[in-house]
Amino acid sequence: MSNPLRIGLAGLGTVGASVIRLLKRQADALTSRTARRIEVVAVSARDRGRDRGVDLADVEWLDDPVALARHEGVDIFVELIGGADGPALDAVTAALAAGRSCVTANKALLAKHGLRLARLAEEKGAALSFEASVAGGIPIVKTLREGLAGNQIERVYGVLNGTCNYILSRMEQERLSFADCLAEAQRLGYAEADPTFDVGGFDTAHKLAILTSLAFGTAIDAEAVNVEGIESIRLADLEAADELGYRVKLLGVARRTPDGIEQRVHPTMVPKSSSVAQVMGVTNAVTIDADAVHELTLVGPGAGGEATASAVVADIADIARGVRSKPFGLPVAALARAEPAPMQLHLGGYYIRLCAFDRPGAAAAIASRFAERDISLESIVQRRRPGVGAGPAGTAPVILITYATHEKTLREALEAAVADGFLAEKPQFIRIERE
Ligand code: HSE
Secondary structure: OOEEEEEEEEEOOHHHHHHHHHHHHHHHHHHHHHHEEEEEEEEEEEOOOOOOOOOOOOOOOOOOOHHHOOOOOOOOEOOOOOOOOOHHHHHHHHHHOOEEEEEOOOOHHHHHHHHHHHHHHHOOOOOEHHHHHHHOOOOOOHHHHHOOOOOEEEEEEOOOOOOHHHHHHHHHHHOOOOHHHHHHHHHHHOOOOOOOOHOOOOHHHHHHHHHHHHHHOOOOOHHOOEEEEOOOOOOOOOOOHHHEEEEEEEEEEEEEEEEEEEEEEEEEEEEEEOOOHHHOEEEEEEEEEEOOOOEEEEEOOOOOOOHHHHHHHHHHHHHOOOOOOOOOOOOOHEEEEEEEEEHHHHEEEEEEEEEOOOOHHHHHHEEEEEHHHHOOOOEEOOOOOOOOOOOOOOOOEEEEEEEEHHHHHHHHHHHHHHHHOEEOOOOEEEEEOOO
């Protein structure tokens, strides 16, 4: 048997403590699987006094994560501090510069500095592994990088943020307010330290940028992701979606188009029959469309200590076995620069909810704004009754579903409808994603 593999772990939050527990619990199985004994030998975290429910008696404690990253007695540096910059970046950079392999769950760090860190890892012959950074316990990084190596991927999309999915599911099922559901998600430990990262779509965008690079062999480019959060979603939209056979999810979507690679995060209507629509609560799901495998969906826990620790431990096990995959699947020099497809050229169906003054000709005028631009309507519903889409007195909700049209054309039609003066509120629209 080789020498033990010595782990230095920075960040002892929920995930960090779970990694230590899981390594202990599975110690014998991991030794059999990797032919190495895996031992946590040193840790670093902010508060030494806090009881984390793990035995750290035999573990060296360092206050400075960078010192831990450079520690000669450590073979693998595990970064679970979080944050795109600051100590996480300093420590991972220091570890890689010293030729030490790194495992991280930090999607923000990878979204911002992934390319540079991958280059450093490559130069130094170290591993940079980040299975836990996307979709918690779902092995999506390995699936894209290794499992689908024989495919050309056309689209990858999914529910990548447990907090948003939890909020939308609870709102829909229990008719609760957005604020109550967010507070619940925070209480249950799903949300990021700053929940605007979750509800504003930024957490999903970071994860999507990582998936895009792996799926299309492109240099990670989080700046190219078009991001919209779920703050604008009303119960009326969830109810209308339900009636029309859809569900609203915050999706991250990356797609190969004739205009380049489209990367977008936004609330999305998905047919209730689709795989991603079935996913409720904190669960994540990722669907991949590829030429050989056709459609593949992975579903599982997207957040939480144990599930995320499962992915961290899998990366540690790979390194223990001597696996050194290129972080993004290709040598850094071979990663293409993705031409970002502008959102205005996005082609798809739309759900539109308008609050129209209940006057003769309102619905007809609205419909004609769409017809003038060759936007074909799949359905148009005008209804005046309490409940679904109810607006202020004297108004009626008009709900439209369009066939595929360009976003630019759709926005022009809505601007024209607003200019007609028949609308009491700003139009709401939600993009539709079909299987
Ligand atoms: N805040 C994230 C989520 C945690 O809700 O999915 C996992 O990245």
